Amino acid sequence: MFRSIVPDRAMFPTAYTYDRVFGPNCSTRQVYEEGAKEVALSVVSGINSSIFAYGQTSSGKTYTMTGITEYSVMDIYGYIEKHPEREFMLKFSAIEIYNEAVRDLLSHDTTPLRLLDDPEKGTTVEKLTEETLRDKDHLRDLLGMCEAQREIGETALNEASSRSHQILRLTIKSSVKQYLGRGKSSTLVSCVNFVDLAGSERASQTASAGMRLKEGSHINRSLLTLGKVVRQLSKGRNGHIPYRDSKLTRILQSSLGGNARTAIVCTMSPAHTHIEQSRNTLLFATCAKEVVTNAQVNVVMSDKALLKHLQRELARLENELKLPESASCTSHAEALREKDAQIKKLEKQLRELIEEKDTVQSQLNCLLKSDADDHANDRAAKRWDVHSRSSESLARNASEEALSVSDTYGGSYQDQGHAVFGESYVFSADHDDLSIPNQTMDLPQQTKVRKSISPWHPPSNYSSDGTESYNMKEVAFRSASEVSEENCREVQCIEIHEHRRSTSKEFNVLLHEVTKLHIPEAEDISRDAVPQPDEVPEAVSITEKMEDHIKIYPSKEERQAEIIANAVEGPIEVHQCESDDFADNFVKLYPCDSNISLDVGKPYPHECLTVKRCITSSKDSALARSQSCRASFMIIPNSWFDDSENTGQTPPGEIFRYPPRRPDKVRRSLYQGNDDCQNNNNSVDLSDMSTSDEVVKDMSTGGEVAKEWSANEAEQEVCVGDISCVTDLEQKAAKHHEDQPEEHQAEQQIVRDECAAVKTVKDVGIDAVPSSAESPSRWPIDFANRQREIIELWHDCNVSLVHRTYFFLLFKGDAADSVYMEVEHRRLSFILSSFSTSSAGGELNSATASSLKNMKRERDMLYKQMLKKLTNGDKEGIYARWGIDLGSKQRRLQLSRLVWARADMEHVRESASLVARLIDLVEPGQALKEMFGLNFTLAPRTQRRSFSLLGA
Ligand SMILES: Nc1ncnc2c1ncn2[C@@H]1O[C@H](COP(=O)(O)OP(=O)(O)OP(=O)(O)O)[C@@H](O)[C@H]1O
The missing domain is CATH 3.40.850.10 (Kinesin motor domain)
Known part of the structure; x- marks a missing residue:
C-alpha cells in the first residue's frame, strides 16, 4: 500500500x-x-x-x-x-x-x-x-x-x-x-x-x-x-x-x-x-x-491447394465486381442528367450576361464620346494653364526642368500660340495681370505702373480692335509653324536655333525696314510714356565710357567709323523710342524673328513685335535644349528689370560690364556703377557697345566711337571673353556645387546670362563683319592655324568623326567663320583642359572612355557603310593612297580605323570626303553654321560627361 x-x-x-x-x-x-x-x-x-x-x-x-x-x-x-x-x-x-x-x-x-x-x-x-x-x-x-x-x-x-x-x-x-x-x-x-x-x-x-x-x-x-x-x-x-x-x-x-x-x-x-x-x-x-x-x-499451402484457393478467391471477387458495377452505371447516368441540366442553366445565364454587357458597353461608349467632346472644348484653356505655369516657372528659374515642360507641349504650339496670344496678350482687358507672365513676375512696381502707358499696352481703341488682333494672331501662328520646323534640325546635341538662321546682313536689312516704318509710330507715342534717349543719363555715361576706350585704341578710328555706320545705322531710330529700361526689354525682341516685316505697316507695329517676341521666346524654350539659347531670350530681360529696381536707370548694356572672369556673387555687381568697366579688357567693353542698343545709338550718333572699334571685332571679342567666362564660371560652379547649391544656381544663372549676352550680340548682327576686316590679309593664315589646332583638338578630345566632317566641310576659310572657329577652339580647349586638370578624374575618365567607345561605334558604322557606298574601284584607290596593302586581310576594317586618324591636311580632306560620302552628308552649303555656334550646353554637374562633342 x-x-x-x-x-x-x-x-x-x-x-x-x-x-x-x-x-x-x-x-x-x-x-x-x-x-x-x-x-x-x-x-x-x-x-x-x-x-x-x-x-x-x-x-x-x-x-x-x-x-x-x-x-x-x-x-x-x-x-x-x-x-x-x-x-x-x-x-x-x-x-x-x-x-x-x-x-x-x-x-x-x-x-x-x-x-x-x-x-x-x-x-x-x-x-x-x-x-x-x-x-x-x-x-x-x-x-x-x-x-x-x-x-x-x-x-x-x-x-x-x-x-x-x-x-x-x-x-x-x-x-x-x-x-x-x-x-x-x-x-x-x-x-x-x-x-x-x-x-x-x-x-x-x-x-x-x-x-x-x-x-x-x-x-x-x-x-x-x-x-x-x-x-x-x-x-x-x-x-x-x-x-x-x-x-x-x-x-x-x-x-x-x-x-x-x-x-x-x-x-x-x-x-x-x-x-x-x-x-x-x-x-x-x-x-x-x-x-x-x-x-x-x-x-x-501446397501448389494445388494454393491453385484451388486462388480459383475460389477469383470467383468470389468477380461476383463482387459485377454487382457494384451495375449499381454504379445507374448512378452515373443520373449524375450525367443532372450535369446536363446544370450546363443548360449556366448557358442561359451566360447569354443574359453577354446581352447585359453589350448594353452597358454601348452606354459607356456614348458617355465617352460626349465626354471627349467636352474635353476638346476645354483643351485650349487647359493648355493655357499649363503654358502659364511653365512660363512662370521659366521666369523664376529659367531652369532646364521648367523649360522641358514647354517641350512636352511643343507639338501643339500652334494652338497654344493662338490661344495665348488671342486670349491673354491681346484681348485681355487686364494687361497688367496677363502680359508676358515670364517677365511681369519680376517687374518692379515702378515698371509696372509705367507699363500701362508703354507700347506693350496700346490705347484702348487699339486693344479692342479686332482687326489688329487678327493680324497678331497670324503672326503668332506663322512663328509657331517656323519653330515647329526647327524640331528636325538638331544634330549631335548641337542645336539649331531658329534665330540663328537669320544672318547678320538679313537682320540688318529687316531692322532697317522695321526702323523706317516703325519710327513714325514710335513718334506717335507719348514722350512721357517712352522717354527719349537724351533723357536717359546712363546713355550719356555709357557714351563717355566708350570714349574712354576709344582713347585706348586710337589707331582704329577711321576704319571703325565706317563699319559702325554700316552696322548700327538702322537701330538708331529704334532706340530713340526704346531707351527706357523697360522698353529695352522689347528691343531685344526684334532679332527673334526674321518675319518682323510682316508686322510692318500695322497701326501699331511696335506692339506686334513685342508680342510676337514673347510668344516666340516661349516656343523657343520648347524647342531648344541649350539653356544658353533660352537664356538669351528669357533671362536677360528679367535681369534688366530686376536691375532697374536696384540701379535705377542703369542701361541694359551694363549687363556686359562685369569682368568676364568674375567669380560668384558677380550678379549683384553686374549693374553697379561703371567702375568695373574701366578695369575690363577690351572685349567686355566692346560687348557693351555691340549689345546695348543704347550704346550703339550713342556710338552712331556720337560718331567718335566708330573711329575706334569695329563692331564685328567687338562681337568676336565678346564671344571669346564670354566663353572664357562661361568656362571659368562653370568650373567654379561645378567645384562649389555640392557645398553651395544656391550659389551654384546663381552662377549658372550668370553663365546663362553671359551666353545670352553673347547670343544677343550675334543676333544684333554685328558678327557678320569678320575680324579680317581689320586685317584681311592675315585671316587666311589665322584660319589655317586655327583649323590645324582644331583638328588636333578633335583628335585629343575624341570628337565625333561626323562632327569633324561637318565642321571641316562647312568652314573653309570664309571670314565670317572666325567666330565659329573660335567657339569650336574654345570648346575643345575647355574639354581638353577638363580632362587633364579637373579633380573629377573618375567622371572624366568615364567620359573619355565613353567618347572612345562612341568613336569606335562610328568607325564600325563607317566600316559597314563602305560595303554599300563604295565600289571596289573606290576602295582600291583609297587603299592605295592610304597605304593599305591590297593583299592584306580586313582592308575595309583597316580603312575605317584610319579615317580622321592623322592631322595632315591631305588626310583630313580625304577623311572628310570619305565620311561625307559614307553617311550621305548633306551638301555643306545646306548645313547650318549655327550648329557650331555659341550654343554651349551648360549641363548640370552630374551631366558633365555628356559633352556634346564627346558623346556625339
Ligand atoms: N519469484 C522469485 N522467487 C525467488 N527469487 C526470485 C524471484 N524473482 C526473482 N528472484 C531473485 O531475485 C534476483 C533478481 O532476479 P532477476 O535477475 O530475475 O531480476 P531481473 O528483473 O531480471 O533483473 P535485471 O533486470 O537486473 O536482469 C535473483 O537473484 C532472483 O533469483
Missing part, C-alpha cells in the same frame, strides 16, 4: 486493471499457467505469439521468463507427442540486443548482425543462426548456451543483472502427415518469442558508472521507445508508430502490433524505494493492455 502525500501525484490513477495479478508468493508455474500458457501454446496452432517480461531491474524478469520458457517448451513438446498425425519441425534462434547491437547467442561470433526488411516476413536478422531442434534436450542445451552467452553484469541492485534484451525464438512448422507428398497438404508455420527485457533502472539506484552507465543508457532508451510504441498502439493505428526508433521495437514489430498474440508479464519490486519504477511499470502495463493485435493462423 502506498499513500501519496504529494498533491501532484493525484494526476496518476489510483487503480489499475489487468488480466491477472500475482503476488509475491505466487510461483512461476502459476504465473505461466494463468498468464502465459495459452498464448505460448498458440504457436502449435499456427499463430504467432510473444511473451514479454517487463519491469525494473532486479524485479524478477529473468527469473520469471526462464520458468515460463521452460514450461512452454515442455508443453509444446507435450502437444507434439499428443498429435502424432502431424509432423512437426522446430527451429530455435536466439539474439540479444546489447548497446543497440544485435548479437547471435547461438554463435560465438560477437559481430553485430544487421537487420533486414522483408516484405513478407517483416524485419529479419541477417545471418542469424537457426537451429533445428532434434528434441527437447537439444533445446535445453541451446537455452543453456544462450544464458551463458548473454551479457550479465553486477549492479548495486542485482549481482547478475541482465544488461541486454534477450529474444528466444522457437519456430514450429506442422503438417498433417496424411497429406504430405500429395500436393494437397497445408503447413502451419508460426513462432513464439520469449523476450526477457533488460530492466529499467536509475543510475543513482544501480550506482552504475562507466560501462554499466552506458549499458543503462541504452537500456533505458530502447525501453522508452518500447513504451512509445505501446502507448501509440494503445491509441489505435492512425498515427505513426515509431518501430524503427530502436532495434528492439523493429524486431518485435509483428509481436507488438501485428500478426501475433502477446502476453506481457510485468514484474515489480515491493520495496518502497522503487515506487516510481513500479508506477511506471503499471502505466506501461495499462497501455499494453489496450493494444489490439491481429493474430491469424499462418498457413502455407
Whole structure:
C-alpha cells in the first residue's frame, strides 16, 4: 500500500486493471499457467505469439521468463507427442540486443548482425543462426548456451543483472502427415518469442558508472521507445508508430502490433524505494493492455491447394465486381442528367450576361464620346494653364526642368500660340495681370505702373480692335509653324536655333525696314510714356565710357567709323523710342524673328513685335535644349528689370560690364556703377557697345566711337571673353556645387546670362563683319592655324568623326567663320583642359572612355557603310593612297580605323570626303553654321560627361 502525500501525484490513477495479478508468493508455474500458457501454446496452432517480461531491474524478469520458457517448451513438446498425425519441425534462434547491437547467442561470433526488411516476413536478422531442434534436450542445451552467452553484469541492485534484451525464438512448422507428398497438404508455420527485457533502472539506484552507465543508457532508451510504441498502439493505428526508433521495437514489430498474440508479464519490486519504477511499470502495463493485435493462423499451402484457393478467391471477387458495377452505371447516368441540366442553366445565364454587357458597353461608349467632346472644348484653356505655369516657372528659374515642360507641349504650339496670344496678350482687358507672365513676375512696381502707358499696352481703341488682333494672331501662328520646323534640325546635341538662321546682313536689312516704318509710330507715342534717349543719363555715361576706350585704341578710328555706320545705322531710330529700361526689354525682341516685316505697316507695329517676341521666346524654350539659347531670350530681360529696381536707370548694356572672369556673387555687381568697366579688357567693353542698343545709338550718333572699334571685332571679342567666362564660371560652379547649391544656381544663372549676352550680340548682327576686316590679309593664315589646332583638338578630345566632317566641310576659310572657329577652339580647349586638370578624374575618365567607345561605334558604322557606298574601284584607290596593302586581310576594317586618324591636311580632306560620302552628308552649303555656334550646353554637374562633342 502506498499513500501519496504529494498533491501532484493525484494526476496518476489510483487503480489499475489487468488480466491477472500475482503476488509475491505466487510461483512461476502459476504465473505461466494463468498468464502465459495459452498464448505460448498458440504457436502449435499456427499463430504467432510473444511473451514479454517487463519491469525494473532486479524485479524478477529473468527469473520469471526462464520458468515460463521452460514450461512452454515442455508443453509444446507435450502437444507434439499428443498429435502424432502431424509432423512437426522446430527451429530455435536466439539474439540479444546489447548497446543497440544485435548479437547471435547461438554463435560465438560477437559481430553485430544487421537487420533486414522483408516484405513478407517483416524485419529479419541477417545471418542469424537457426537451429533445428532434434528434441527437447537439444533445446535445453541451446537455452543453456544462450544464458551463458548473454551479457550479465553486477549492479548495486542485482549481482547478475541482465544488461541486454534477450529474444528466444522457437519456430514450429506442422503438417498433417496424411497429406504430405500429395500436393494437397497445408503447413502451419508460426513462432513464439520469449523476450526477457533488460530492466529499467536509475543510475543513482544501480550506482552504475562507466560501462554499466552506458549499458543503462541504452537500456533505458530502447525501453522508452518500447513504451512509445505501446502507448501509440494503445491509441489505435492512425498515427505513426515509431518501430524503427530502436532495434528492439523493429524486431518485435509483428509481436507488438501485428500478426501475433502477446502476453506481457510485468514484474515489480515491493520495496518502497522503487515506487516510481513500479508506477511506471503499471502505466506501461495499462497501455499494453489496450493494444489490439491481429493474430491469424499462418498457413502455407501446397501448389494445388494454393491453385484451388486462388480459383475460389477469383470467383468470389468477380461476383463482387459485377454487382457494384451495375449499381454504379445507374448512378452515373443520373449524375450525367443532372450535369446536363446544370450546363443548360449556366448557358442561359451566360447569354443574359453577354446581352447585359453589350448594353452597358454601348452606354459607356456614348458617355465617352460626349465626354471627349467636352474635353476638346476645354483643351485650349487647359493648355493655357499649363503654358502659364511653365512660363512662370521659366521666369523664376529659367531652369532646364521648367523649360522641358514647354517641350512636352511643343507639338501643339500652334494652338497654344493662338490661344495665348488671342486670349491673354491681346484681348485681355487686364494687361497688367496677363502680359508676358515670364517677365511681369519680376517687374518692379515702378515698371509696372509705367507699363500701362508703354507700347506693350496700346490705347484702348487699339486693344479692342479686332482687326489688329487678327493680324497678331497670324503672326503668332506663322512663328509657331517656323519653330515647329526647327524640331528636325538638331544634330549631335548641337542645336539649331531658329534665330540663328537669320544672318547678320538679313537682320540688318529687316531692322532697317522695321526702323523706317516703325519710327513714325514710335513718334506717335507719348514722350512721357517712352522717354527719349537724351533723357536717359546712363546713355550719356555709357557714351563717355566708350570714349574712354576709344582713347585706348586710337589707331582704329577711321576704319571703325565706317563699319559702325554700316552696322548700327538702322537701330538708331529704334532706340530713340526704346531707351527706357523697360522698353529695352522689347528691343531685344526684334532679332527673334526674321518675319518682323510682316508686322510692318500695322497701326501699331511696335506692339506686334513685342508680342510676337514673347510668344516666340516661349516656343523657343520648347524647342531648344541649350539653356544658353533660352537664356538669351528669357533671362536677360528679367535681369534688366530686376536691375532697374536696384540701379535705377542703369542701361541694359551694363549687363556686359562685369569682368568676364568674375567669380560668384558677380550678379549683384553686374549693374553697379561703371567702375568695373574701366578695369575690363577690351572685349567686355566692346560687348557693351555691340549689345546695348543704347550704346550703339550713342556710338552712331556720337560718331567718335566708330573711329575706334569695329563692331564685328567687338562681337568676336565678346564671344571669346564670354566663353572664357562661361568656362571659368562653370568650373567654379561645378567645384562649389555640392557645398553651395544656391550659389551654384546663381552662377549658372550668370553663365546663362553671359551666353545670352553673347547670343544677343550675334543676333544684333554685328558678327557678320569678320575680324579680317581689320586685317584681311592675315585671316587666311589665322584660319589655317586655327583649323590645324582644331583638328588636333578633335583628335585629343575624341570628337565625333561626323562632327569633324561637318565642321571641316562647312568652314573653309570664309571670314565670317572666325567666330565659329573660335567657339569650336574654345570648346575643345575647355574639354581638353577638363580632362587633364579637373579633380573629377573618375567622371572624366568615364567620359573619355565613353567618347572612345562612341568613336569606335562610328568607325564600325563607317566600316559597314563602305560595303554599300563604295565600289571596289573606290576602295582600291583609297587603299592605295592610304597605304593599305591590297593583299592584306580586313582592308575595309583597316580603312575605317584610319579615317580622321592623322592631322595632315591631305588626310583630313580625304577623311572628310570619305565620311561625307559614307553617311550621305548633306551638301555643306545646306548645313547650318549655327550648329557650331555659341550654343554651349551648360549641363548640370552630374551631366558633365555628356559633352556634346564627346558623346556625339
Ligand atoms: N519469484 C522469485 N522467487 C525467488 N527469487 C526470485 C524471484 N524473482 C526473482 N528472484 C531473485 O531475485 C534476483 C533478481 O532476479 P532477476 O535477475 O530475475 O531480476 P531481473 O528483473 O531480471 O533483473 P535485471 O533486470 O537486473 O536482469 C535473483 O537473484 C532472483 O533469483
